[in-house]
Amino acid sequence: MRKGDTQEIRRLNRRAILQSLRQAPATRADLARKTGLAKSAVSRLVEELLEEGLLEEGEVRPGELGRPGVLLRLKPQARYALGAELGVEGTVLLAVDWRGEVLWSQEWPHPKEEGVEARLEALKEAVRPRAEGALGLGITLPGVVAGPRLLFAPNLGWRDLDLSLKGFPIPVAFENDAKASALSEVFFHGEENLAYVVLSTGLGVGVVAEGRLLRGTHGAAGEVGHWTGGGRTPCRCGRRGCLETELGLQNLLAHHRALGGEAEDLDTLLALAERGEEAAMKALAHLGEALGRFLANLAVAYDPARVVIGGRAAELFPYLEAPLRAGLRKAAFLPVHQNLPVYPSAYGHLAPAVGGASLFLARFFELGGLWAESPRRNGGPYEEVALGFRHGFGA
Numbered sequence: 001m002r003k004g005d006t007q008e009i010r011r012l013n014r015r016a017i018l019q020s021l022r023q024a025p026a027t028r029a030d031l032a033r034k035t036g037l038a039k040s041a042v043s044r045l046v047e048e049l050l051e052e053g054l055l056e057e058g059e060v061r062p063g064e065l066g067r068p069g070v071l072l073r074l075k076p077q078a079r080y081a082l083g084a085e086l087g088v089e090g091t092v093l094l095a096v097d098w099r100g101e102v103l104w105s106q107e108w109p110h111p112k113e114e115g116v117e118a119r120l121e122a123l124k125e126a127v128r129p130r131a132e133g134a135l136g137l138g139i140t141l142p143g144v145v146a147g148p149r150l151l152f153a154p155n156l157g158w159r160d161l162d163l164s165l166k167g168f169p170i171p172v173a174f175e176n177d178a179k180a181s182a183l184s185e186v187f188f189h190g191e192e193n194l195a196y197v198v199l200s201t202g203l204g205v206g207v208v209a210e211g212r213l214l215r216g217t218h219g220a221a222g223e224v225g226h227w228t229g230g231g232r233t234p235c236r237c238g239r240r241g242c243l244e245t246e247l248g249l250q251n252l253l254a255h256h257r258a259l260g261g262e263a264e265d266l267d268t269l270l271a272l273a274e275r276g277e278e279a280a281m282k283a284l285a286h287l288g289e290a291l292g293r294f295l296a297n298l299a300v301a302y303d304p305a306r307v308v309i310g311g312r313a314a315e316l317f318p319y320l321e322a323p324l325r326a327g328l329r330k331a332a333f334l335p336v337h338q339n340l341p342v343y344p345s346a347y348g349h350l351a352p353a354v355g356g357a358s359l360f361l362a363r364f365f366e367l368g369g370l371w372a373e374s375p376r377r378n379g380g381p382y383e384e385v386a387l388g389f390r391h392g393f394g395a
């Protein structure tokens, strides 16, 4: 066996152990059974992982054959990554540990006309004092991202930008906000077929099919906010009648005003909805039903097992849910689509930034935690990162 092969097997076996411990704490004997590895191999690799500070030992549990075993688990905060969202309304920066816990987060607004350089500069300043020890920084944007290029982000007014900027103290990766959010669901929950709808000012979908993120030829797969229809309302992309002019939350506010409401922003609208204001409830019900029809369309386009609603719409979900489900029931193509599971994002409006961090966390697991030993692979495209839970080679 060549040296490269041994290294590769070690990586795969460490990955199998770490992936198994992500799902539940286990003894060495459990790990041998779950991964199919020899007990001696498990013991050796566990020692390695303990020495590296990645695992910790917990209570002693009686074993099946009378021999007690020590429970092993991933050490909280042993590794973490930073994630950022350059959104239309502001920037979010946070840290997520490798078990999915948000360690801290900060947000700041910015003037609408501020350009990409100024926003990345502000982000750099915020990252610098908090970068030490982080695996990397995943930055998400509401637009079409292809490698280090941003092809088009209509709601930011940015087009064809080179994002491979220097000066960040840690490795940086860029991704579309909906795609990063979808990846985080796959990473944290092992989803295989999922549509992650990000609805704020704009509308985008991150689709995972059979464990793979769909990006398309140019990275534009999932930009469904720019499905054109018969409408005449101008869209920020320069065309007319895009779906996002109907479903985007700016239109929710406009509709509320047309009904006699006076909310200037979503926070106010949400507060009004909490008080049961009639115009707010009507506008939200209208949007919910339209979203239900949209999900019926998504069901025939991608047939996901479930849908997660993220972006600011996640906060509105309690008011959108009933009309959304009614709209979906009415418009569903297959009877099974009538009850398509739909949930708001568990991370709320932080989801895109959490998705950004998960780009590096997923890569760390994929490398079996051999981060420093694989500088070339560390810099490789993260799409190579395997999603879901796989097993290592038997040894």
Ligand SMILES: [Zn+2]
Pocket: 225, 226, 235, 236, 237, 238, 239, 242, 244
């Ligand atoms: Zn458009």
